[in-house]
Amino acid sequence: MKNTIKIIASLFLLFVFTASVAKGQDWNVPASAKNKQNPYEASTKNISSGKKIYNINCKSCHGDAGMGNMLPLQPVAPSDLGSQAFLIQGDGEIYYKINKGQGAMPTFEKTLSDEDKWMVITYLRSFDKNKKESKQVAEVVNPEVSDVNLVLDINNEEKKINANLSGVTEKGDRVALQGIELSIKVKRSFGYLDISGDDAYTNEKGNVTIQFPADLPGDREGHVNLLVKVTDDAYYGEVSVDRISSIGLPTDPVNPLDERAMWGTRANAPIWIILSYVGGVISIWGVIFLVLFQLIQLPKMAKNKE
Amino acid sequence: MKEETSNNSRRKFLKSVGISIGAAGVVSGFSLLGAAKAAAQEPRETVNLLTQDGQLVQVDKDQLRPTVTEPLTELQKRGREGIAGKSFVMVIDLSKCRNARKCMDACQNHHQLRPDQHHINVLQMQDAEHTAPYFMPKPCQHCDNPPCTKVCPVDATFKRQDGIVLIDNERCIGCRFCIAACPYSARIFQWTEPKDPEKYKDLTYNIEANVPQKKGTISKCLFSADRLREDKLPSCVSSCPNGVYYFGDQNEDAVTNGTTHETVRFSKLIEENAGYTLMPELGTKPRVYYLPPKNRAFEFNGDLLNEENLH
Numbered sequence: 001m002k003n004t005i006k007i008i009a010s011l012f013l014l015f016v017f018t019a020s021v022a023k024g025q026d027w028n029v030p031a032s033a034k035n036k037q038n039p040y041e042a043s044t045k046n047i048s049s050g051k052k053i054y055n056i057n058c059k060s061c062h063g064d065a066g067m068g069n070m071l072p073l074q075p076v077a078p079s080d081l082g083s084q085a086f087l088i089q090g091d092g093e094i095y096y097k098i099n100k101g102q103g104a105m106p107t108f109e110k111t112l113s114d115e116d117k118w119m120v121i122t123y124l125r126s127f128d129k130n131k132k133e134s135k136q137v138a139e140v141v142n143p144e145v146s147d148v149n150l151v152l153d154i155n156n157e158e159k160k161i162n163a164n165l166s167g168v169t170e171k172g173d174r175v176a177l178q179g180i181e182l183s184i185k186v187k188r189s190f191g192y193l194d195i196s197g198d199d200a201y202t203n204e205k206g207n208v209t210i211q212f213p214a215d216l217p218g219d220r221e222g223h224v225n226l227l228v229k230v231t232d233d234a235y236y237g238e239v240s241v242d243r244i245s246s247i248g249l250p251t252d253p254v255n256p257l258d259e260r261a262m263w264g265t266r267a268n269a270p271i272w273i274i275l276s277y278v279g280g281v282i283s284i285w286g287v288i289f290l291v292l293f294q295l296i297q298l299p300k301m302a303k304n305k306e
Numbered sequence: 307m308k309e310e311t312s313n314n315s316r317r318k319f320l321k322s323v324g325i326s327i328g329a330a331g332v333v334s335g336f337s338l339l340g341a342a343k344a345a346a347q348e349p350r351e352t353v354n355l356l357t358q359d360g361q362l363v364q365v366d367k368d369q370l371r372p373t374v375t376e377p378l379t380e381l382q383k384r385g386r387e388g389i390a391g392k393s394f395v396m397v398i399d400l401s402k403c404r405n406a407r408k409c410m411d412a413c414q415n416h417h418q419l420r421p422d423q424h425h426i427n428v429l430q431m432q433d434a435e436h437t438a439p440y441f442m443p444k445p446c447q448h449c450d451n452p453p454c455t456k457v458c459p460v461d462a463t464f465k466r467q468d469g470i471v472l473i474d475n476e477r478c479i480g481c482r483f484c485i486a487a488c489p490y491s492a493r494i495f496q497w498t499e500p501k502d503p504e505k506y507k508d509l510t511y512n513i514e515a516n517v518p519q520k521k522g523t524i525s526k527c528l529f530s531a532d533r534l535r536e537d538k539l540p541s542c543v544s545s546c547p548n549g550v551y552y553f554g555d556q557n558e559d560a561v562t563n564g565t566t567h568e569t570v571r572f573s574k575l576i577e578e579n580a581g582y583t584l585m586p587e588l589g590t591k592p593r594v595y596y597l598p599p600k601n602r603a604f605e606f607n608g609d610l611l612n613e614e615n616l617h
Contacts, residue, residue, distance in 0.1 A: 055566075255390075
């Protein structure tokens with residue numbers, strides 16, 4: 001009897017478990033959500049900003065789009081969002097899934113803005129091999145160049161960083177490269193702080209100028225380690241410059257051990273506590289010794305009286 | 307005249323001494339070289355080793371040296387001093403925590419702790435009867451006004467210049483005053499022999515990792531001080547799969563997320579998300595900041611004690 005109960009119980013558990021696993025894989029996307037269309041065009045800018053958002057919010061689980069290097073989670077591994085199997089669904093369906101989440105997939109309904117979500121979808125669509133409508137917008141076309149050069153010009157007074165991107169054409173002329181996104185970053189202990197802002201694309205002269213945040217600390221002399229690079233290596237390979245510049249806010253690190261405090265070790269104890277403790281010890285022992293001394297004196301005094 | 311000769315003789319003497327010392331140096335140098343050459347010609351016993359990039363190389367056995375580990379005194383000294391010019395802070399985003407407990411695993415792995423011993427613990431919180439429950443990872447708060455170091459009678463627990471509060475297990479006498487003083491219950495006591503004592507027994511004690519652990523002493527979260535020395539994020543921060551932890555240097559006003567590796571301004575992050583510290587009324591000035599569990603990435607998945615909800 002006991003055995004049958006056990007079997008039934010384990011069967012029930014198994015059923016519940018498989019049901020929950022199956023539930024983890026199923027997405028119930030309502031038809032109304034499927035019809036949603038991406039209102040943003042597939043321009044280079046949108047794709048690039050989508051890639052940035054993807055790298056921060058999606059990459060840690062899904063891996064690089066199209067590379068299949070997602071986290072091997074159990075029971076359902078995250079899908080490769082750059083694969084054709086994923087991109088077969090409509091924009092509305094992807095949008096719904098980003099919004100709602102399921103199982104290990106978080107909801108991004110409130111953590112990402114609508115625009116950000118559509119940017120990610122725009123970025124993912126750039127991997128779609130059978131894109132039905134090519135919405136590629138006419139963009140600036142730079143001539144074929146070699147010897148791409150990135151020049152930094154830093155104005156310490158106004159805290160402005162100007163980067164110029166140029167290349168040499170086949171005819172041997174050095175021309176400015178337009179519409180290329182640059183990343184301007186500041187080195188910090190555990191990573192690079194991106195200060196390039198939303199619109200760090202080179203203009204027709206190949207220039208990007210950004211304002212360095214006035215309150216961003218550097219070291220004692222205000223030195224910061226700057227790294228400027230072409231965001232997308234796909235254009236000209238890795239083009240980057242680093243530079244140490246005294247553009248940051250000079251900051252003197254405070255050493256908490258410099259001041260005497262209650263929490264400090266013995267050597268760092270406040271003077272008043274050392275004084276009052278030592279004083280207390282001396283006065284108490286002093287009284288005891290005084291009493292002892294007078295006790296010793298008693299027989300002597302008695303003798304003197306005699 | 308006499309003086310001159312004496313002068314001369316002294317000079318001569320010095321000269322000859324100098325020459326002989328120089329010659330001795332050259333000769334001994336040559337002899338060393340010769341010996342080295344002779345050693346090179348003789349066939350020696352070789353050892354097969356695998357290099358980091360996966361190639362098998364043969365190395366002369368004489369060239370192998372045991373890895374040099376810093377002596378205990380050196381580790382103690384630098385562990386007490388801390389890293390100059392840094393001021394470490396942690397930010398925990400409660401809206402992202404879904405109780406994956408990877409931080410706890412990584413921590414226990416790093417610091418030789420059993421599964422029931424916590425330097426960091428994920429707690430299930432509910433502030434009042436009608437408020438929403440949430441998960442809260444709780445490491446040591448590394449207070450700027452730490453009550454624990456005040457009560458230590460033997461200077462075993464202390465604060466360093468980079469803000470980290472550590473414990474020296476070589477000094478600790480196990481009185482547990484610090485456990486009583488800590489309002490965050492961040493400290494644990496090693497009641498029994500620690501996990502895998504055999505495995506760790508030959509290791510030099512590292513004050514920045516509390517490894518090997520010692521029975522009868524206190525252990526606590528160390529912000530992975532040994533990893534910070536190598537510019538690596540703490541174990542818990544880099545093992546989180548959900549982007550809960552930010553860690554960085556307050557002097558640089560930047561914190562880096564352990565999951566996404568995104569670096570953001572510390573002051574902005576705290577300001578924009580209404581960051582807070584635990585029990586501010588005690589005046590302990592914690593270095594661990596929390597972002598409220600608003601706009602959550604995951605739904606709260608229920609009771610911790612329910613096995614099914616653990617994953």
